Amino acid sequence: MLRISHLLVPASLCLFPAAFSGPPEHGKWALVFVDDFTGTETDLDAKWEAQNGPSGHILCSRWRENAVLKDGLLRLEARKETRAEQDWTAASLWTRETFTYGYFECRYRYAAATGTNNSFWIMTRGRPKQRFEIDINEGHFPNEVNMNLHNWSGKHWARGGRWYYGPPPPAPNQNDAGFEFVLDGPLVTNRIRLVSIDAGPVRVMELRAFPPSNQGYPSVFPSRLEAQPDVPNLALGAAAEASSSLETKYAAHKAIDGLLGTESRWLSARTNGPHHLTVTFPKPQTLGCLQFISGWEEKGTWNGIVDDFRLEYWDGAGWLPIPGADGKTLQAAKPAVAPTHNLGKEFHTYALEWNKDELIYFFDGNKIRRTPNDICHGPAPVWLSLAIIKWAGRVTDAIHGTSMDVDYVRVWQNKDE
Template sequence: MRINFLNGIGQFMIVVAAMATCSHASADGDIDLSQWTMKWNDEFDYSNDDLDKNWISQNGPTENEWVLSSRWRDNAVVKDGVLYLLSKKESRGGQDWTTGNVWTKETFGYGYYEARMKYAGAYGTNNSFWLWPKQGVGEGDKACEIDINEGHFPNIINTNVHNWTDTYTLPSGRVTHDDDQLHHTLHGSPDHKVDLKRPVYTRKVRLTSNNPASIHVSEFRVVAAEPGEGYSKGDNLAVLEGTDIETNGVFEELPSKSVYAIDGRENTRWVSKKHGPKWLELSWDKEVPVSQIEFRNGWLQEYGASKGEYRNLISDYNIEYHDGSQWVSVAKYHAKEVADYSEQWHRYGLEWDEDYFRFYFDGELFYEMRNNVCFSDTTILLSLAILKADIAGPVTEAIDGTSMKVDWVRYYTKRQ
């Protein structure tokens, strides 16, 4: 996919290379449903009133400290064979937003779970298909949460397995627990390249983003348009001696430094702080001639079903240079142009047994992990939430009226 950008005064033509890829599994990794028996399903092919036959709805405020929305039965609506979980900008239950949340009356065990869904089409929303023992945790069992997908607009898949029983205290005093949170981006490319139609002369270049998760940048390059003091045409100006770099900070749980984005090595990377706006800015003590800006982002998975593929690809960015008085944009990118899961139906699946969790996208395996915590019956939940702290991106009025949509939910057990 090649996207052409022309700024408002027609001065630069920018080409961004961001090829869409989705080669996350081979045919060997497909789920073969002929080997499974469907034991339970809901196709939502009934009137709205009948939703309550299979599902229970939250009616009241949400106690989770990260959730800004109270959730109500009014926000869960069945229409034309689809369940809509609606977001509304309204003060109710002591919170400024409302959304929908439902869970099954039945409980389930090992098997294959799958839902066909669309995300709400705005940053700030958490579109969830997950498992949690709403019926309570039996004696000796773990309080286990399996997030098949906590999806973030436009195309981020979040998987996680939480062990909420065995908590521990960090040196900071914060009480935490074991989990396996991963942000998967199955469409897109790690490489982005911006070619300027004509060179610019500047002392500052920056990248800004509202990416919901941390940004992972292994290399950020600024290419010289012509020779200068200490460099030749085509050299990477980012590695010039004396280049200053500033960022919004680093994610403390990974070995990361801001300078890793411009150290000339692809086996290191800058990982930004997790929440809030993200940015990276380079500056020089004198003007440099720039013809091209390029970067590689994400992290390369080195294990499991998706070994050799990139994760945490950036969802949006704005690249700018400073003209001496103001910042001038030369390229903008949004991953919804590559894949927009709020406009596209996709299937999100989990195969769960006593040994493994295997996560599927449209029937193809993209991630697996060992099961050492979840062994007891659970409940299926579907929920839309609005999250604070930019966890899912900035919360704006654009959320109002959007909805997470569910076409169907199905549960299978393996044939003997």
Template sequence: MKKQIVIGNIITVFLFVLSFSQTLLANDEMINLSQWHLKWSDEFNYSNKQLDQNWISQNGPTENEWVLSSRWRDNAVVKDGVLHLMSKKENRGGQEWTTGNVWSKRAFHYGYFEARYKYAGAYGTNNSFWFWPKQGVPEGEIACEIDINEGHYPNVWNTNIHNWTNTYTLPNGRVSHADDHVRHTVFGQPDHTIALAKPIKTKKLRLLSKSPGSIHLSEFRVFAPSSNGYPEALDSNQMSELTNFSLAQDVTFTTSGALSRPFSKDARSISKDKFAIDGLSNTRWISEKGSHKFIELNWNKEKTIGAIQFINGLLHESGPSKGIYSNLITEYQIEYHDGEKWIEITNYDSVNVADFSEEYHTYGLSWDEDYFKFYFDDKLYRTVRNDGCFSETTVLFSLAILKAAIAGPVSDDIDGTSMAIDWVRYYTKKP
């Protein structure tokens, strides 16, 4: 068995695939710009007042029920060759926050689009580079929202396709629409093993997380001490060699709640609390969204624990994406109860792995009548068949503050942060 690094004790989404079919890709294919002609760009190398030559800004409240911020031209500021979409904690337009957004005066059609930008450096922010037909669509065609990236701090990249024309009514009376969403966590890992320098004795153990989005937990293991180290989390063949207290007969398992609807058409998307500790890596507990997600194990008799291990995320098991994980957890704490209080064993924050508010990255989309191809730092990650988005559209950049912890908890940390856009470019395919 592989020995682990030892640390001290103090250490919707309902996926409707109605109008669109998708294939996820994560390979070595890169965008080859020599095959494209640069048709239009904005490098933001001008004064702030010149922004209005190419872009229009919202000035007023935001009608979207999930957005907490009104948006104003004052919050879109060009400085030193960068467009900053600012966030401010101020009551304006009937909302308690303000942010900025812009959309292009001209419309675009098929081609390759890319932008280089940083996220606002706080949970709760939605840093978007997207398409929406502000000019309207011809009669009989679909109004498509294409999100090249709805970025969530610290390093979550969301690609979405929404069909806002063909809506339908759910049994609860809510009007919904077809959408196709993938939450990419390019940096991070599915397996976490916390080997303790000194074993602990407890009757209670829990994992807490404010990670944006749902947690996908396929296995949570609590091992007795082992002098030979602990196995690879993803190697299920080694698990029988150790005592796993998650499978003990006297364990009681509770969570903050399982997702109340299937995550996708995949049978593995059915979520139940017990799936996190059933000894099977092909089942999953999927949490609801929200600020305070947790799992907790309680035992009737005290256990001596040497390591905690878990597998998280959504594993794609077929096609070109085989072996790739998405929806990885971005933040957590693990604690045990000493009989009087909860004590932290370890914590994890993926901002220490990759911080997109400190790092510029490029987000690209190739769009034609057949496919959408999504790129991250020029590398192809996702291909989706285009079954309905054929009309011209405008390009938008927007910073929003989202309710319901969709992008993580909203706090005063947001105040003064900004989405910083270095440039945006549009290419057409060479003959």
């Protein structure tokens, strides 16, 4: 389990991006690796290796040709194209040289779209006795910095910290987890379903269907203090089936039992979509409104809310979309808000001091996190990677053509260590 701590950004760090930071004053530091990406493709290949193939745990395959040298930058480009049975491509490189301890610094800007994971990191390759991963930054647009430590020897464990350049986004609440679609006109069908192409598990706590009503519909999250219209939930007398279930206790019927709670919900398998939850009525019903609740609540924040979804109905011959009842329509209706702090527009430096005792993280030369070094005591290469992932925000066509742009990578080692 990854333990995340949140850090607030001092106002002094929000002013101007540093062009160059360098190692701390303590110690005798020697520059042992530098790439300013001003050379040729041959120069790049002499220092870096590249992934060429699919990536099972993310939404993109990654290829050397997506790493492009242009205008003194290394551009890791995201493209919407199908290769190796994945819908997106990007790039991931690692140094041919390995390092043990030192000060590692990279100046870059994020791909300017949600759903991108812009990473500067260190990880062992092969099968050394101690396998580890240090995420100096897994950056998520527009202003999120993630610093993680993973143990890959034996049973996996991880701990991490999340830090924001500027204000963090508002935490998801009930309004984000509850969905209601009042239909434009009556719809007669004996089957409806929710379809999602999100990476699993997709979570549905409750799915409801109501007949047309002149008195309105019950609240998605009913309150004891609020009078509710007497409109029957037709899903309570229906049957449910799903494309998959994570466990028996999260079977499809749990999503239509009328109960709210983490133990009464449907979870799909932990696989890529499409996933579907189908509700079949005993006889054709006339529908006027559909509701569902997704995710789970923890300390007032809702997590795991479905993102890319649509509701469909059976017309006797095939499945048809219910107009307006989909995630893309909801997102398009929201007003666009320009980020006040945009790491996809600005270059900043991300750095790590890795010594035998500690891992110390820096943003533009300012210390933002430190954690004990329990396991990282062997050689490992430096990585630069762009990935497309669900947990970095909504994945949309806006990703196509964006890039993680790297100005330089530098490594110093302390002669005193």
